[in-house]
Amino acid sequence: MKTAIWWIRRDLRLTDNQALYSANAFADSILPVFILDPRLKSSFEAAPKRAAFLVAGLRNLDAMLKKRGSSLVVRAGLPEEVLPQLMLESGAEAIFAEEDFTPFARRRDAAVSARAPLTLTGGLTVHHPQTILKKDGTPYTVFTPFSKRWRANLPARLPRNPAPETLRTPTLPSDPLPPSSENPSADFFPAGEAEARRRLRAFISGNSPPVFRYHTDRDRLDIAGTSALSPYFRFGMLSAIEAVSAAQALLAVAPDAAAEKGVSTWLNELIWREFYHAVGFHFPHALSGNFRQQYDAVQWENDLIKFEAWKQGQTGYPVVDAAMRQLKATGWMHNRARMIVASFLVKDLHIDWRWGEDWFWQCLLDGDRAANNGGWQWAAGTGTDAAPYFRVFNPVTQGKKFDPHGQFVRQWLPELAHVPEKIIHTPWKLSPNEQKRAGLFIGTDYPSPIVDHAIARQRTLAMFRATR
DNA sequence: TTTTGAGTTGTTCGA
């Protein structure tokens, strides 16, 4: 009887899992392994919500495995030591894992490969970064041509791998998972493949699914217009192939041009995810600094008091504060809100985008090196395919446009509950009488704006201009 | 090699 190890990293699913599928094709018996790598301990501690989400996902995966006659084996240690040891214990002849593209993951996997027969499979993305290249063989740095090539390379039908119905697993001792203490995000994002699929269905199924309105609704902070699937993609509780296959199928049946536009826009977002993975793969230096090095010369102000106000949602700009409090409470933030708060940190507070990247890294359930970095560099104007530096979001205009009734603001800023709709995005304009009626005092119950947007914007233009 | 067209998501100002 042949045994193979399925080394689980960020592919916590049974469906469309190429590593599991390959292991199952190779062997009669599968050992599903998760390794608690001590080098990730500090990252684990810095991001407790994401860590709890991962642990909950592993428990969920273990339960699914048990239904199929298997179970998860957890071991603490360095993978290049743990895996050879497990091969000895189980008699496994091969290791299969889903390829990950971060510099850390690549170093780790190379170290394992040097000591054990590791086979890496696809699955993190639909297209491997090496397969989406320009005609001259070099990687893309602009999204639109990347997306065209990506779509052109998409087969009419992507290969799917169903979840195995039964598994056989040798019995081996397992270390405990870290205790999942309190997990306040569980209310918002229950972990696991079944929940991910339920959400995908809710987003794409029925006569008039949200995805058909995605093109317009996705920007609205007060409407559940996005799929909110990012934490599930982060840990592979849902495969990119399943989502893209769903988008392909919907494109074929979309009832009108608007619905088709909605689906296509959603597909584009999935391609953005792959774009940033590819950028991180081909340009790893960008993960730790400005992709465009001329911006190394920008003189950030890095005011600690302003940074703290931003983190805590106390800037005095309601849409910024609501989004930052949502992030802190739930570990997730709407995409439009991410752009607004990122623009605000960089172009209103003049704080280095890496500080913002780090805070997002600590808070986000979907925190991913490549995507987080790509998003921040886009907003800061320093990245591969960045917004021009003179594109500065106005937090009031953005609020009025994408939270027109102030519902999103009121949901996360209870102190503004009774502020009239017309003035909800500019509470500093409340007269003393209006403040009394709304039951709050600006400067006491809710801060005055910590910066003047018009002045801060002028300063940003000057700061960036100075680097040229 | 040179040329050409294009590039996620915006805001402000002045006519």
Place this chain on the structure above:
DNA sequence: GTCGAACAACTCAAA
């Protein structure tokens, strides 16, 4: 109130 230009050139990708 509406509309177009300016912001600022620069780089990328492909023909």
